[in-house]
Amino acid sequence: MRAGAPDEVLSGVCGWRPVVSSWLGGRLLAADVPVTQGRAVARSDQDIPERLTFAVPRYDGRDWRPGALADHPLARYGQELQLSIVVTSSATGREYETRVGRFLIVDWDDGDDGAIQVTAAGRLRRVEDAKLTSPTQPGTGATLMSEARRLLPPGMSAGFDPVLVDRPCPAGMAWSEDRLAALREIADAWPALLRTDEWGQVRFRRPLPAVPIPVLSLRDGARGTLASAGRSDTRDGACNQIVARSSAAGAADIQAVASQTTGPMSVTGEYGAVTRHWSSPLIATDAQALASAHTMLASSILPASSIPVMCAPDPRVDLDDPVEVLRDGERTWGWVTGYDLPLTVDDGDMRVDVGVST
Incomplete structure (x- = not known):
């Protein structure tokens, strides 16, 4: 969970203001883009989980239409947006800033309503775009950590959860031209979760534990912020059996x-077996294969049975947060698999998707 205002501030009447700054490399182009409406959305089952959309007036102290200006704050020539939400306590006047993330501008549109519509994607979009010009092999002594850092485009860095134990990459393997696919393979083989943090750094997080220990309670009633909590379920993409193998030379029996x-x-019930096969040369032992299989199984099952929660906006909510949903006396624990955060008070409630293990 991100840092920010405490529950008692967010559950009452409070001030709410998005702060969007624009950067090109290390140069600040605009400290406070005048956002009039917008949303920050993230989904754990997407290759690029984060997406930011917002509107700004055409004229507000300056012309916010980029036109052909390559160094305009809203142009798409490498400009990145840093999003924060500032919450102000109505009782004390204290301000709490929550950094939400860093986003790469991918397009803008000048509509007929006098507003500029901007779309930006999480920084993994840079990794997806920067395909390698040819396949590449790990160097001598390469490890999962060193390869993760090497495969990132220039200007991007990686961080690793302290519980992740580094290990060597096998000799003779090669990566394709797809950097993002390579990073996802490293994450799956570790196993780990590939994410970006509020500073835009690529993060390899520990896998979700078997039992969530909630860091946040979404509840109705007095001092609660929950407006509704339905239920959804789908069979699509919901595998209940993962077969993980090593594709390294001479490791045909590792599975x-x-x-x-x-x-x-x-798999033994009426649902039947829905099996996915996965292999990687990074798998060197049966134990590594089993750990990867269990992590991928949890990632497959978790979003299938979901509680879509509508609640008062809370910028602290992040992907993979363990949360508690309490409605009408019924208590459910799960993990955040997605969120839809409004940027202004006029943009409505927040949606939080809570995945529940079955």
């Missing part, structure tokens, strides 16, 4: 199978 054996998605 592990992770299966859902309880609940309505059990």
Whole structure:
């Protein structure tokens, strides 16, 4: 969970203001873009989880239409936007700033309503765009950490959860031209979760634990912020069995199978087996294969059974946060698999998707 205003401030009447600054490399182009409406959205099942859309007036102290200006704050020539939400306590006047993330501008549109519409994507978009010109091999002594850093485009850095244990990359393997696919393979093989943090740094997070310990409670009633909590479920993409193998030369016998054996998605029940095969040369032992299989199984099952929560906006909510949903006396624990955060008070409630293990 991100840092920010405490529950008692967010659950009452408070001030709310988005702060969007524009950067080109290390140069500040605009300290406070005048956002009139917009949303920051993230989904854990997307290759590039984060997306930012907003509107600005055509004229507000300056012309906010980029036109052909390559160094305009809203142009798409490498400009990045840093988004923060500033919440002000109505009781004390204290301000709390929550950094939400850093986004690469991908397009803008000058509509007929006098506003400029801007779309930006999370910084993994830079990784996706910067394809390698040819396949590449890990160097002598390369490890998962060193390869993750090497595969990032210039100007991007990686951070690693302290619980992740580094290990060597096998000799003789090669990466394709797709940098993002390579980073995802490293994350799956570790296993880890590939994310970006509020500063725009690529992060390899620890896998989700078997049982969530909530850091945030979304509740109705007095001092609560929850407006509604429905339920959704889908079979699409919901595998209940993962077969993980090593594709390294001479490692044909390294394989592990992770299966859902309880609940309505059990492989032995009426749901049936929905199997996904995955292989990587980074897998060197049966234990590594099993760890990867279990992580991918959890990632497959978790978003299938989801609680779409509508609540008062809370900029602290982040992907993978363990949360508690309390409505009408019913308590449910799960992890945040997506959110839709309004940027202004006129943009409505916030949606938080909470994945629940079955």
